[in-house]
Amino acid sequence: MPNFPAKIAIIAAYPLDLPHSNVMNSAMSTARLTINLQALASNWRALDAKTDVETGAVVKADAYGLGAGPVSATLAEEGVRKFFVAVAEEGAAVRKAIGPGPMIGIFSGHMEGDTDLLRDHDLTPLINSPEQFLRHQQALPDRPFGIQLDSGMNRLGLEPADWAELRPKAEPLNPVVVMSHLACSDEPDHPMNRQQLKTFREMTEGVAAPRSLAATAGTLLGAEFHFEFCRPGVGLYGGMPFADAKPVVTVDLPVIQVRPVEVGESVGYGNSWTARRPSRIATVAAGYADGLHRAIGGGIDAFAGGQPCPVVGRISMDLITVDVTDLPEDPERLRILNGHQTVDDLAEAAGTIGYEILTSLGARYSRGYVE
């Protein structure tokens, strides 16, 4: 069994759409985030099956908000041997969860002040500049490193000229990976994809190190983009562009009170919603401080079992109001993220992307992991 922090509750396995009463066995006063580790593992296997090459896992930003410890431990058990995070501190947390063995790559490379963390937790910096290369060779000459190349996104990595100059020095030291990142891979027909593929091929011609170009969307672009391994992130967590992903996150919101609202009365800040029929309005305990962005406005539901109830009025910091008039009885809790309404549905309503919804899910939730 993966090694979980003791404070995290493990809930017995249950299918994602069971009635709420089977999920929640005690009263709750804070909103609850449930992470289905079986669905996570299944998404990794499904992405792995799309290629003939190795599949790593990107677990940066606390595994896209879902908990780097349990997520990484589950994926390591599934057989993942290459993990990636944004910064060294995140890498240390992942190492704690998975133990020795798998590679943990650091996208920000070897930053000033990182040396102790990199050495103590056996982390692999992905070198972005000649300065980082020099720093790594001076501080940790015997430790592994990877190379990150800029193939056109102009965000991270060595420019072609810098790489040409560094390559004779770096290659004999056997970098464990040479990688780059695609800027437009969520648009399969975007000409940038082929342009970056061409540039990456040119820049890595003849390298002995394993190469990697594809994140989730790149994995779906086809075999040419796979090289020696792929490194998906968002698809593991149930987000687009991996349309076949199983939903991983469920969010349940406790109902604080339910009140009748007369025709013509309004609800919430700015009086933005007015009852046009005698209504019952449930107030639930979560809001934009929990990552349910104020920009969501209308157009989403909260679910009582399978029945959708429209969110009405503005989302406040800690509270959301829901029209439960059509339910046969007042609910004790409502579910806002499930297999029917996904992180990408919330993202669309908020004018953003699923990645931002996932990584915004706040610290106030009580969390449970389903194995």
Ligand SMILES: *Cc1c(COP(=O)(O)O)cnc(C)c1O
């Ligand atoms: C975030 C990131 C990934 C994973 O991207 P997804 O779109 O979430 O699959 C892969 N590589 C790099 C360099 C990244 O920054």
